[in-house]
Structure formats: structure tokens, C-alpha cells
Amino acid sequence: MVYGMPRIPPEKQILKALNGDEAVAYAVKQSLVDVVAAYPITPQTIIVEKFSEFVADGEVHTEFVPVESEHSAMSTVVGAAAAGARAFTATAANGLALMWEILYIAASLRLPIVMAVANRALSAPINIHCDHSDAMGMRDSGWVQLFVENSQEAYDTVIQAFRIAEDPDVLLPVAVNLDGFFLSHTLENIRMLPDEAVHEFLGGYRDASKVKVKVDYFEEPVPLMLNPARPLSFGPLDLYDYYFEHKMHQVEAMKRVPEVVRRVHDEYAELSGRRYGDGVLVPYAVEDADIIITVLGSSGGTVRSVVKKMRERGVKVGTVRIRMFRPFPHRELAEILKGAKVVAVMDRAISFGSYGPSFLEINTALYPLREKPLLVNYVYGLGGRDLPPGDVEKMIEELVEIARRGEVEERLRFIGVRA
Amino acid sequence: MASEPKEPRGYRDLPIGAVPYKLSTAYLTGDWRALRPVVDNDKCVKCMLCWIYCPDMAIIWDGEKILVNYDYCKGCGICAHECPVNAIDMVPEPQE
């Protein structure tokens, strides 16, 4: 595809060397956020540190609430968002686990909170490094989950996340996942949009009055927000009489998310010139591929660079990075994978007693196909174990062999672990 | 004007955000009651403790005397328990 010049050409964008955490902090700074509540935890700490500097220096008007735990951080942004504020928080690993019950509440109350998760392994043993076990623990909570590949994408995606979350068709919280250390602490070139461009893209401050609900006790539809003049209560007791119906609202909202993610991504691309596939999936060299590897997060680039090398050697291999994990793009992915002989699913997390989380999804995606590719699950990188290009190369050689033989014995495999 | 939604309502007729479509006052909890508080306003010293303690805001002060809103009073008996002069009696609900 050929794209026109972005509305803000690169030279009009601010060039900075930032790590992923700082990139997130700058994006939040430009996004006219009313309330930030957070508790520090490695490798997310720099986000909050940097942002509190902006607050202290008077560069933002944001109400910054230093809380005593992540449970309180999530509770605070729930309250703020219910009152109509644009609210942000950030966490990782055990901090995210401590938010767990409130995550579900944020989603069911339809609060467009944005949260950055600097992905880190869950204890025990204690580990500060990257894997996706934290994010996968919240996959059923009703949040939209996006995974980024580099620090630039972290910046771009946080800005997009506010638009996605606040879209009247969505109105769900969005988690932006960036790999701990591999992105959070890695300095890269970032191009930042001018403040005004971000403000315009977001349509200014959050206007909670845009989404209205009809209730029997007010004549006219009223904004879905806490307001003493038109009081609403959020989430009081529902038993088997109505709880199920209320869950259907979340089911329906999730169905509308992919379309909005794509639209917001496109609009942002026109503004900035930066695209990540179609915003949902980022395929590379998949058209004629016998072998396709799926992957999430920063490993996407590592895998792609090896795929390029293997292509030069004539191996028909391609890769798809899954940018949006919730809602999961089953149909779109099946469309890409259907022609392959072997699909390798890389997971930086494992569901003990089962497989990696994205492997389960891709099984589901492929089931309706009449002719199914062989499927293999590679679990890698737990606790920050590096994924060297050499390991990816070995994996591809293994996949070539599987494709040749036409069968898979062990579907759950591990990369880079010592026996 | 759309027709009134069927009760109980389907999810398409409900507001999002887990917001109730009716006020909680639409639920008349008075029919949960087995014992009903009866106030003897001659004994009552207007201390308003019953008003403070009633968990359902079912005690009403009309400017002269203590009344009970039987639409919402669940009959828990807290008011009778708290009344310092035993001005509230819990009596069985009439059977019909």
C-alpha cells in the first residue's frame, strides 16, 4: 500500500532518545490526563517517576495521587473515571495482581481508564524481569489488551489507547503492555507529536457527557458519570435476575473493539506516519509462507529479523505479531494462518497444566478451518530469559523439519531452558 | 415513542455501566417484614436515635411525631432495640 505524507511530517515531530517508560510518561503528559494514581514497582517505576516530575514542575495540570498500594491505585482511577475524568495508572507483575478485583470492576462499570503494564514475571521466586504472566492473569477481566514492540510504539499506543477507551462504541479500559526492561529500560529514538496535535487527536479533555444512558427515573438520557445533580449508582447488587444481562453489555462492547482499534490506528497513522500492521495484527512475509510464527511484544522484532535472514536462505517462513490480545482477533488471524503448513505460537507465559495463553486462542481460531495447519507451542523467555536470534533460528529449523514430516509429536515445547 | 420494555428487561433495554434502570426506591422492601415497629408517640422523647439507626431510612420525623414508612421498613427491630424509653414495639404482621 502507498500512503500519503503524514499530516505532521517527521521533521516537525520532536526527536528524543527515550526508554519505553519515559516514552509512556511523555504520551500521558500530552494526553490531557486529569488524574494519575500509581504505586511504584520495577520495571514500571520510571513512568510514574517521570510523570511526577512533570507534575512537580507544573508542566501538567493532572491531579497526581500517590497511593499506598496498587489496589488503591486502581480504585482511585475507577472513582476518577466514574466522575468523568481521563485517568491513567501504570503497574507490573505483583502490583497488577494486587489490582485484580478492581480490574473487573473498572471494566464492568465501563470506565475508559488507560493503564501501562511494564510486563514482568510474577513471583515466586521474585524476579523483576520480563514475561507476560502478569498480563495473562488479567486477560478475562474485560480489559482491552494491546502489546507493543518498541518504545516508539509504546508512545503511539498510549495516545491511541485513550481514544479507543473513550470511544462511545467501546467505553472499556485499555491496558498497554510493554516488555519490562526490553522496552521499559531501553533507550530508543522516539518521534513525539507536538502537544497540540495530540490534543486535537484526542478531541481535547475527556468529555464524559458524550455517552448517555436512559434510566426510568430521568426523563432524558443522562451522561454516564457520577454527578450529584443527576445521581446514578454504578454497580450495585445484581443477582441472577440481572447480572447476566449486564455481562452481555461487555460481550457486545468487546465485539466493537477491533473496528475502533483499526480506525484509531489509521487516523493516528495519517497524523504521524507510523503504522503497526492494521493496528490489530502485524504480519510479515506471510503470503506464501509454509511456516508462520506468531508472537507478542518486543520479541516480534527479534523474530522478524531472523525471518528476514531465513527468507534470504530460501526458507518460506513468515511471522505475525499480535498487537491486540483482547479482544482476540480469531477470524483475522485464521485468515492469515490458513495457508501455512505449520504454525508456531510463541508464548512468554504458560497456563500451568495447559499451554501458553495465545496457543489456546490460536487453536480456537483454527478449529473452523477445514484444512488445519500443524500447531506447535513454544514457551520462551520466562523471568526475562533472553531470546537470542540464534534460538529463533533453531526453532525455525525445527519447524522446517516438522513441515517436512507433516506431524508434531510434542505440541508444548520450550526455548532456552536448561534440562 | 418506543413502547415500554418488557419486564424483566433484556440487556438491550438496560443502561450500560452496571447502572440500575430503576431507582432503588422502586423496590418496596417492606414486604420482607415479619414484625412491624409500632411507635408510641406519647412515650417517645424525640431523641431521634431510631431515625439515626434505621438502616433503611424508614423512620420519618414529620415535625411532630415519629412515623414509619412501611413501604421500606424491613422489620429488623433495630429502632426498637435502640429506643431508650421503649417507645417502639415490634408486633407480628397481620396475616392478610
Added chain:
Amino acid sequence: MVEVRWHGRGGQGAWTASNLVAMAAMFDGKHVQSFPAFGPERSGAPIVAFTRISDEPIEIHSMVYEPDIVIVLDPTLLKNVRVVEGLKKGGFVIVNYEGPGEKLYKALGVEKGVYRVYKVPATKLALEILKRPITNTALIGAFIKATGLVSLEGIEKALRERFPGPLAEKNMFLIKKSMELAEEV
């Protein structure tokens, strides 16, 4: 793409040096990455940082296994760490070192002719100019002299962005001085 591995001890500024070089290269119009071999940093503990510099956007997000350039901030590391591990043939080794060339080759445990070895009296320079044994910027000077991979203008811009006022000037002076004194052995 060029990959650099920095060896230092916690507190000597290896990661900062890596960041400065990355920023300078970015100002020169390159794509960059800079990251530490992630771990809780303790003062004095051996640490490693990495820089990638490329004309193309950098896709890879793993550590560096086969660097083109190795930079050693602290000569005492040579005793315990095999700093040339994975270094590409013909790659650069740039060491904070004051002794004679042959001794450096011995300390590195390599034959002459395999790598291009540079030394610079970084500790001495740092003590003289900064009055503190922070050797990282001195090694940047030697790095620029040996490889020419970043411009002086780029590094000056990076220093100004990183350090307030006179500290940037001092470090710039130090870098120029170390460019004079760094030599291939």
C-alpha cells in the same frame, strides 16, 4: 548495524556512556538502542551495557552476543571478565589502560592482529579534569577516535541534553583530550 558492549562497574557510568553514544548517533541521523544487562545495579559490581547503532530501524530486542566493539571502563575487570567474548574478528577493544601495549594484550588474553586494540588513560584524565574517577566520557573520546561512529557535534548535543551547564563543557573538554591521548596498540 554496529553493536557495542560496555564493561564497567556499578557507579562508573557504563550505561550513561552507552546512552550518550546512542543519543549522539541519533542526532547524527541514526537509529539507536541503549540498554543495560538488566539487573539490580550495585556500586562496584561488574555490569554490562549495550548500544546498537544502525542506518535502518532496529527490530531486534535481545542482548548483544557478537559485538563489533567492546569498551572497558575499568582495567581491573580484565582479571575476572573475558571482555572479548563473542567479539567479531577485526572488532575494536577500547580499554581504560595506562601500561604498555604488550601487557594489555596479555591481560586481554588475545594475540596481536585479531582485534584492533586501543588504550586510553581514562582514570588519569577523569581525575585531572573531573576530579572524580568517572571514566565513562573519557572512553567515549577513545571510541570516537577509534571508530568515528558518532560526530563530535552529536556527542556535544547529547552531553548538553544530559548534563546541566558546566558539567557538559567539562566532559566535552575531557572527550577531546582523550581523543588526543587514545592510541592503537
